[in-house]
Amino acid sequence: MASTLSIQTTSLSKDSMYKTIVLPLYHRIHTAAEVGAAHLVARSYNSYIEGFFVPHLMQTVVGVGIVAHGAVAIEDDGEAEQLASEARQCWFNLLDDQGIPVGTLGDTSIGVRGHWVKSDQYSERIIGEYARLFDLAIVRRNLDDKGSFWQATAEAVLFESGRPLLLVDNAIPSTLGQNIVIAWNGSTEAGRSITASAPLLEAAEQVTVLSVTDGMVSGPSGADISDHLRVRGIAAHEQTIDRNGGSIGQAILSFAERINADLLIKSAFTHSRLRQLVFGGATREIMQNSTLPVLMCH
Incomplete structure (x- = not known):
């Protein structure tokens, strides 16, 4: 069928x-x-x-x-x-x-x-x-x-x-890339992920560039990225959220679920895999727990 x-x-x-x-x-x-x-x-x-x-x-x-x-x-x-x-x-x-x-x-x-x-x-x-x-x-x-x-x-x-x-995840998604969340942390890996997801971003109805207050590294802000995406005709807007006592990964997934996103774009392992093993990290948490599709790039 x-x-x-x-x-x-x-x-x-x-x-x-x-x-x-x-x-x-x-x-x-x-x-x-x-x-x-x-x-x-x-x-x-x-x-x-x-x-x-x-x-x-x-x-x-x-x-x-x-x-x-x-x-x-x-x-x-x-x-x-x-x-x-x-x-x-x-x-x-x-x-x-x-x-x-x-x-x-x-x-x-x-x-x-x-x-x-x-x-x-x-x-x-x-x-x-x-x-x-x-x-x-x-x-x-x-x-x-x-x-x-x-x-x-x-x-x-x-x-x-x-x-x-x-x-x-285990379920077949009914849509993919209509409502996208970009988990932006300012990193090189995050920039590569945006480039890698360009076909989906260009076709999306809505794109949210999401930053977590204390989850940024040195690099452009979410507002800067949103401005540049809009120049390319991508329907992007920026939003910054707090962790509210939880982890960065939890904050990202909760936000994506709350706005009914059908795709999350995320950099993979901004910190080393060893550091993620010892201290935990958003990449590992999202890989283990996300039920919506995640496009990742290292």
């Missing part, structure tokens, strides 16, 4: 599009959530959507927020191959459910299309390296995943690809 999802569109320049989207997966099977989100984005740009399956994961979880790779290998190749086969069949079933025709990268006459690739490399670097080929990567947050496979995948995209990551 074809999806009935919708995304707001405007006239975009050819270099301001998500024409290729990858859904990387470490030793897991895709679900309707990330495929539905990919379709939601792809319909606006006639995009190519690729499921990229890495059958072996080598990792040890050393703490919440940090995943060390290369310590433990899944040794049963037969089991891995069986999972790869099941994942492939599931992928094509999900494409069919969404009404997405099967097509390769070069089949541009088809419009929105999808295909499947199984990695023949088992290095922990392959997901990040492969994602460099694409305009956008999508990963589903899965707190039932005790091995933190989803987190390892997300971090590989963030730290190794140089590409934006769209992190989605």
Whole structure:
């Protein structure tokens, strides 16, 4: 059954599009959530959507927020191959459910299309390296995943690809990018996230540049960013809020929920992952708790 999802569109320049989207997966099977989100984005740009399956994961979880790779290998190749086969069949079933025709990268006459690739490399670097080929990567947050496979995948995209990551929850969103909140803290990473989300910002009905009073680093203010976005024709306005005794991450998520935002744009790990592990941080908290889609860039 074809999806009935919708995304707001405007006239975009050819270099301001998500024409290729990858859904990387470490030793897991895709679900309707990330495929539905990919379709939601792809319909606006006639995009190519690729499921990229890495059958072996080598990792040890050393703490919440940090995943060390290369310590433990899944040794049963037969089991891995069986999972790869099941994942492939599931992928094509999900494409069919969404009404997405099967097509390769070069089949541009088809419009929105999808295909499947199984990695023949088992290095922990392959997901990040492969994602460099694409305009956008999508990963589903899965707190039932005790091995933190989803987190390892997300971090590989963030730290190794140089590409934006769209992190989605278990539910398929009905809209994406009509009412956007930018979590602005003045950082370089926040600036990159705005650039990476340009196609969505240009099509949005409403954009709120949100700053938390004591969550800023040295850099431009939210008001400055709003002014520059409006020059580009983006419907942006600035708002500053207090934490009110809570964390920065909680303040951002509560605000986004209160105004019924359907997308949060957030820089990833302005502070180091080690510091986030020891002291906590907004990135880690949002990755763990956000139920709305989050577009992130490091």
